[in-house]
Amino acid sequence: xxxxxxxxxxxxxxxxxxxxxxxxxxxxxxxxxxxxxxxxxxxxxxxxxxxxxxxxxxxxxxxxxxxxxxxxxxxxxxxxxxxxxxxxxxxxxxxxxxxxxxxxxxxxxxxxxxxxxxxxxxxxxxxxxxxxxxxxxxxxxxxxxxxxxxxxxxxxxxxxxxxxxxxxxxxxxxxxxxxxxxxxxxxxxxxxxxxxxxxxxxxxxxxxxxxxxxxxxxxxxxxxxxxxxxxxxxxxxxxxxxxxxxxxxxxxxxxxxxxxxxxxxxxxxxxxxxxxxxxxxxxxxxxxxxxxxxxxxxxxxxxxxxxxxxxxxxxxxxxxxxxxxxxxxxxxxxxxxxxxxxxxxxxxxxxxxxxxxxxxxxxxxxxxxxxxxxxxxxxxxxxxxxxxxxxxxxxxxxxxxxxxxxxxx
Ligand SMILES: Nc1ncnc2c1ncn2[C@@H]1O[C@H](COP(=O)(O)OP(=O)(O)OP(=O)(O)O)[C@@H](O)[C@H]1O
Ligand SMILES: [Mg+2]
Numbered sequence: 001x002x003x004x005x006x007x008x009x010x011x012x013x014x015x016x017x018x019x020x021x022x023x024x025x026x027x028x029x030x031x032x033x034x035x036x037x038x039x040x041x042x043x044x045x046x047x048x049x050x051x052x053x054x055x056x057x058x059x060x061x062x063x064x065x066x067x068x069x070x071x072x073x074x075x076x077x078x079x080x081x082x083x084x085x086x087x088x089x090x091x092x093x094x095x096x097x098x099x100x101x102x103x104x105x106x107x108x109x110x111x112x113x114x115x116x117x118x119x120x121x122x123x124x125x126x127x128x129x130x131x132x133x134x135x136x137x138x139x140x141x142x143x144x145x146x147x148x149x150x151x152x153x154x155x156x157x158x159x160x161x162x163x164x165x166x167x168x169x170x171x172x173x174x175x176x177x178x179x180x181x182x183x184x185x186x187x188x189x190x191x192x193x194x195x196x197x198x199x200x201x202x203x204x205x206x207x208x209x210x211x212x213x214x215x216x217x218x219x220x221x222x223x224x225x226x227x228x229x230x231x232x233x234x235x236x237x238x239x240x241x242x243x244x245x246x247x248x249x250x251x252x253x254x255x256x257x258x259x260x261x262x263x264x265x266x267x268x269x270x271x272x273x274x275x276x277x278x279x280x281x282x283x284x285x286x287x288x289x290x291x292x293x294x295x296x297x298x299x300x301x302x303x304x305x306x307x308x309x310x311x312x313x314x315x316x317x318x319x320x321x322x323x324x325x326x327x328x329x330x331x332x333x334x335x336x337x338x339x340x341x342x343x344x345x346x347x348x349x350x351x352x353x354x355x356x357x358x359x360x361x362x363x364x365x366x367x368x369x370x371x372x373x374x375x376x377x378x379x380x381x382x383x384x385x386x387x388x389x390x391x392x393x394x395x396x397x398x399x400x401x402x403x404x405x406x407x408x409x
Contacts, residue, residue: 049119049134052079059373061201068139068369078139079116083132093133100202101135103179111170113190113200114138140190140198142363144251146370148186148258153366157318158357160255161347165354166197167248172339174199175241180208182222184247186254187372195359211238223247225270226260230281231333233271234292242333245342249328256315271298278331279306286332320347 052069055078059066064085071077084097104115114137121132144163147153155163167189174181181188181199188201204222215238222243223232229246231239253261262277264270275281281300283290290296308329309322316322324347327337337345348354 043120046133047117047119049081049121049132051119052081052134052136054081057373058369058371061203066373069136080137080139081119082135082137084135086130086132096203097133097135099206103202103205103207104135107174107177107179107202109170109173111166111173111197111199113140113198137200138198140200141193142191142370143187143200143372144189144191144197145186145372146375147191148254149372149375150366150370151258153362153370155255155362156352156357157321158352158354159359159362160321161352161354162195162357162359163191163197163255164248164252165343165348167199167251168339168343170197170199171241171244171248172343174205175244175339178207178209179205180239180241181205181244181247183224183227184244184251185224185227186251186260189251191359191363193360193363195363208240211240225267226250226263228267228270229333230271230274230278230331231292233267233274233294234281234289234298235294236292236333239333241338242336245328245336245338246333248339248342249325252321252325252328253312253315256312256321261312268298272301274331275301275304277306277308277311278329280304281331289332318347320345320350323347 051072053072055068055070057065058068058080059082061082064083066083067081069079069081071079084094086094101115101118104113108114116136116138119134119136121134171181179202181202182204183201188199190198190200192198206218208218209216217237218239220232220235220237220239223229227247227250229239229243232243250261262270262273264273271281279285280302281289281295308326312325313322316325324337324342324345327345328342330336
């Protein structure tokens with residue numbers, strides 16, 4: 001997809017006669033003329049979404065809906081259509097979607113979801129002359145949250161290694177290209193029927209430069225609460241790739257526990273859960289942590305021992321896996337393992353080798369697509385009664401938050 005396609009959004013903005021001119025005076029175009037102009041407008045590099053037939057809704061995100069679509073010119077070709085939420089059309093095409101598109105254009109890798117093109121529906125009077133834009137992706141049959149919430153899907157150790165190896169390959173690639181994902185969670189990890197993993201949802205992603213002395217000033221209101229690392233919870237704004245590796249650690253544990261391991265209801269609660277699992281947050285284990293704004297403002301549990309391996313070994317039952325988990329869930333981001341080093345870990349080089357796992361064979365036993373959206377029981381508050389209590393639980397003080405939609409800019 002060329003950059004030219006993107007420029008068509010700006011084309012309309014610059015060429016559509018607006019009722020207010022640059023010097024603030026009203027122009028001669030009336031609202032009816034304007035509507036007609038918009039109705040007849042053809043984006044030069046943006047196809048009509050009607051080339052795809054919407055088959056089913058498969059996702060409902062913070063920023064819009066996602067549908068499975070069929071290419072009318074090639075009925076064997078399925079796509080995912082992510083609708084761009086135009087909540088404030090006066091400000092034009094949303095900057096968050098523009099950022100997602102720009103980043104996806106940069107990232108071409110087997111373990112990153114492939115953006116095919118941007119499409120739009122025509123504006124007409126019964127949709128109040130609004131265009132709807134869709135990001136069109138290669139379709140993946142499942143997301144990891146959907147797979148993990150289905151008890152009939154059983155992964156053996158080799159298959160788990162294969163998934164985690166691909167996840168880390170994807171992270172290694174995006175980090176090498178100076179992109180942070182900033183929303184790692186099982187629902188944002190897609191798996192094709194052939195067992196190829198694709199990192200998805202770059203709606204919160206951004207380019208980064210290495211943490212500097214002067215300090216970058218990135219927002220820390222990113223990453224779904226349950227997967228949010230301690231540095232973000234403490235207000236760090238000069239963070240880097242380790243934020244995604246923490247999320248990878250949470251996802252890795254989830255491969256065995258089958259549910260998110262730390263389901264906090266508030267930022268304070270999330271920090272409590274982290275401290276109970278990873279030990280107290282102190283300058284001894286994390287030099288410099290005392291400099292964060294929130295270090296003194298939050299109530300950080302004292303005297304907690306680190307219990308990552310102790311708590312997870314019953315589920316994981318593999319020493320190398322426990323060791324890698326322990327290295328991913330390190331409190332101090334500067335000591336947390338990076339994607340490259342994690343890929344060299346014994347976990348991936350001891351039997352059963354990931355290369356020998358055939359995920360496509362296992363997935364072939366399941367003909368239905370599995371997505372988080374189609375498995376609502378996974379969401380907090382809808383959790384099935386038979387589900388086990390998260391490995392980390394503490395008093396929630398009665399505040400309810402699904403943990404899936406805590407995304408604020
Ligand atoms: N290419 C794809 N193939 C199949 N399913 C997809 C694809 N892209 C997205 N989905 C499904 O749609 C869901 C929502 O998509 P995405 O995460 O990109 O949107 P979002 O609005 O940012 O979501 P959220 O706010 O919940 O994170 C995904 O969790 C996944 O289940
Ligand atoms: Mg998502």
